Amino acid sequence: MKEHESIHLVDDEPALLKALSRLLRSEGFDVKTYGSAEDFLKKGKIDRPGCIVLDESMPGMAGTELHRELLGRECVLSVIFLTAHGDIPMGVRAIKEGATDFLTKPAKDTELISCIKNGIEKSRRLFAEQAVLNTLRERHEALSRREREVMEHVVGGLPNKRIAEMLGVVEQTIKVHRGRVMEKMGAESLAQLVLFAERLGLTCKPAV
Amino acid sequence: MNWVVVIWSLVAGACLALAAVHLIAWVRQRESLANLMFSIVALATAGMAACELLMMFPGTLDRFTGLLQWYNFSRWLVTVALVGFIHFYLRAGRAWLEILVIALRTLGLIINFSVSPSVYYLSIETLRTVDFLGETVALVEGVPNPTVLFSQISLLVLAAYLVDTTLRAYNRGAGNRALRIGLGSVFFVLSLSAQMILVLWGFLEMPIAASLFFTAILGVMSFELSSDVLRAAKLTRTLQIRERELRRERDLSDAVFNNAPGVIQLHSQEGKILRWNSVGGAPGHASGSEGRFFWDIFAKEDRKKAEAAWHAAFQDGRSEFEIDLPFPDGTARRFLFIAAKVEIDATPHAVVVGVDVGTQHRLAAEASRQREELARLSRAVAVSELSSSLAHEINQPLAIILSNAEAAQRMLASGSGDMDEVREIVQDIIDADVRAANVIRRLRAILRQGPPELEPIVAAELVEKVLGLAKPDLDSAEAQVTVSIPKRLPVFQGDRIPLEQVLLNILKNACEAFGKDSPQPRRISISCTVENQDIVFSIRDNGCGLPENSAEIFDAFRTTKPNGLGLGLKICRSIVHAHGGRIWALPNKGRGATFHFSIPLNSGKP
Structure with a gap:
């Protein structure tokens, strides 16, 4: 199953990045890894359909802060939290703010993958809508x-x-x-x- | 009235007055025999004076002879009483001399009464008259009796006795008092002797005036006796003052004894209670304690201990011991007794002071319990605050393991994975697993309760064991470790596993302190020394050194590591403190830092 969409893994734990990317690549995903939220903001492409799998507790910018930052930008990526010490209030807040899913570590591969697939679907739709809207805007401006x-x-x-x-x-x-x-x-x-x-x-x- | 009558009457009167005064003194104070003797001397002298006066106007020869007999009796009495006075007053006479004087005088008296007419004359011829002090007085003419010499010898022996006794008394410290009495008496005795010889042999035309000389002796003696009286009065005053002072001292010591906020007792050298105070109604204070042994006031099971401690105080001069003191109401309170040996009147005694320390003990125990409770609470708070962090710490490796395992499973299932990749995955799984195990170990160290379980530890063995545990870290840090531990280091008491953890944590910190840009070669040196009853471990590295706020590195949640919990050194400190030791870190002069921790060698009571 080939996907054009990228999975962006953001986590401060190199060993976990390595393990997750192994797992997701074996599923055929295109995986990109980032050691911190700042690293992602610098390098990550947010205007293409895809998924961002985000750790909450990281040195520097936390996962939720990155999420909020992305909301202010034209980001079509679906946001999936994968955190080791998530609690219900944090999960609810994240979903309210537009996150696709909120998973806790360790997450089962099937669960993670199905979430990612959902996320990609949603991102695709979002991307498509974004594309239509962009066309309409161009026409309107004309x-x-x-x-x-x-x-x-x-x-x-x-x-x-x-x-x-x-x-x-x-x-x-x-x-x-x-x-x-x-x-x-x-x-x-x-x-x-x-x-x-x-x-x-x-x-x-x-x-x- | 003429001078003769006046002088002799005056002498007789004065002597009688003196006799009366000293007789009264003796009656009031019967043991003062010197006063009695003085009184007799004075009485007899008065008798002599009367006889002499009468003999100067005898009228008839027979009357004179009769008076002379009685006169001699008075002389005898004077002499005997004088010896008695000196005997009792100076208390220095030789008994044989005293007996000799009295014997000679008594012999003279016997002769006087047995030989006619007297010891002075073989025969008395006539009475003639002479002028004496402007008066016509009677003198006898007779043949002097050779036995008169006997009388004179007895006077000389008396003088010798007086001289001898005076000197002896003086040498014994009686001082000028003895000299005045003795020599004064001797002078007048010798003068009397001379006068008598001159008169009896007819060289001097005057009557015998022995009473005058004896009166002079009486005067000297009386002077001394009145000085004595004055001295006694002064002494009495001094004594009264001393007595008042003593009473005040006694009152003061009673006040101290009875009002001291604790037990004070004075014991004989056998341990019997001589004095005690009655504070708090404790036994040993109640009446009937006197004469009991000190240790008998304690409960049966404590008596041996008290007795041993008490004897220790007596041997060493001082000892302290704690013991439960039973009270009449059935309760017992913890007392700290301090026993000290003291000398009273050149006899060893013991003073024992006891202070109620039960309250202090209870307070200390309560404070200690509260401290422990607080420590437990703060630990609980720390643990609760940490729980999320720890969940992260544990879940992180679990997530790594799970994802790796799932990836491997998929690779194997699809047959696409090459074996190298799978091997790498397995290694990552193992690493993550070790990490999780470490987290759990740290957690257990934090949650651990209670005092350390002590066992004898050899420093070299401890270091060797930990170096084995830390080998992977040391290898990956490429650190060279040198160990210098003296061979004859004493074995100390400690809780082995936690102490290993302390050393391991410090070593791991050292490995991490090297970082990426540390210079080669990376060195860690471990040394062990004994300083002031402590065994001190020192771990020196040439890594990145200490942060600026190096005093806080032992506090919880202080970390310089991106993934650190900031608990490692906090745990180290707790463990070292539980052993009664301390832990500190100092920057090296060059690169790196040195961590030290000390464990008391006698950490039997952590």
Whole structure:
């Protein structure tokens, strides 16, 4: 079973890194190891789908600190904690903050591997969504200022006539803009455009 | 009235007065025979004076002869009493001389009464009158009796006796008192003798005036006696003062004895209680203790111990012992007794002081118990705080083992793994396993309770054993170890396994102190010395040395190692302290540090 996704192991214990990478490589994963959280931040690629298996207690930056750091970045990696002295509050907090799993050492290989596989799946989806979103963003940014204005009102559910009144132009002009928006955004229907807008997090101006 | 009558009457009166005074003195103080004798001398002298006065105006010859007889009797009495006085006053006379004087005088008296008319005259012819002190007095004319010489010899013997006794008394330390009395008496006795010879032989025309001389002797004696009285009065005053002082001393010692907050006893050299105080109603203080042996106040089973300790004090001058002192209410309290030998009136005695140390013992035990409790609590807290850390420490190697084993299993199952890889995996598993075992050992050392179990330990054997245990670390650190232990090092008492752990920890620290950039060659030297009843182990390395806060390295959770728990040296310290020893580290002048730990050679009471 070949995977393109990388597994990033972050642990301060060289012997464990060695053992885990042996195990995961035997499963066919692409494994990269890091001796500390800082080391990972320096070298690790976080914008590709994959999994990060993270120890909590490390000298320097702890696992949860790295996790929080990654949340602030556009990270598509699934985060799996693997720690020797995890407790329930710590696990709950980690999951709430978006970790995929929280395992305690020593973890059984099957458990670890299934978690990693889940994580990779999730990462892939995340990566795909991220890709779609990126496309939409690019398309949205390609719109002119007037077109973006028109789009906001359209997804807000206003008829063309009303939009024209608000913008102080004739209805025909709005129709032209609207056609361009649909074309540029790649939306085949109004419903799809609304969906896109939502994904982009645009503030829809509701009809009054 | 004329001078003769005045003088002789005065003499007689004075003598009587003296006789009366000293008679009263003797009656009041019967043992003072000198006073009685003095009184008799004075009485007899008064008699002499009366006779002499009457003989000067006899009227008839027969009357004179009769008076002369009585006069001689008075002389005899004076002499005997004088000897008696000197005998009792100076207490230095030779008995034979005294007897001789009295015998001669008595013989003279017998002769006087048996020969007619007297010892002085063979025959008395006539009475004639002469002028004496402006008065006409009577003198006799007669043939002197040769026996008068006898009388004179007795006077000379008396003088000799007085001289002899005076000198003897003086030599015995009686001092000027003896000289005044003795020589004064001798002078007047000799003067009297001379006067009598001159008168009796007719060279001097005057009556015999022996009473005057004896009065002079009386004067000397009286002077001395009154000095004695004065001296006695002074002595009495001094005695009264001394007595007051003594009473105060006694009161003071009683106050100290009775109010001392403990037991004070004075014992005879046999161990019998002579004096004791009554504090706390302890036995040995109650009445009836006097005359009991000291050790009998203790419970039966303690008596031998008390007796032995007491005798030890008597032999060595001092000893201390602790023993339970029973009280009347059935309880017993722990007392510390200190017994010391003292000399009282040149006789050895023992003073024993006992202090209630039960309270101190209880307090000390309580404090010790609280300390132990605190230590146990702080250990418990430390353990609880550590539990997560320790879980990490144990789970880490377990995780390594598990993952390695699973990897190997997969490799073997798939048939893809090469044997070299598998061998490497197995080695990693073993290493991790050893690590886990070490963690558990350390944990046990922390949780361990109770005092060390002591056994005799030979330093060289201990070091050898630990070097065997530390071999893997020493080998991987490429350290050269030199050991220098004197052959005749004494065997000491210790708990073997923990002490091995101490040495092992220090050696492992030394190995880790070399780090990556340590210079070759890496050296560790172990030495063992005896200093002040301690055996001191010193482990010297040329590694990275001590951190700046080197005083804290023995505290828990202090570590310079990325994976260290900071407990190794803390454990070392606990173990060494449990042995009553201490542990310290000093930087070397050059590179590295030297760790020392000392174990008392007599650590029988850790």
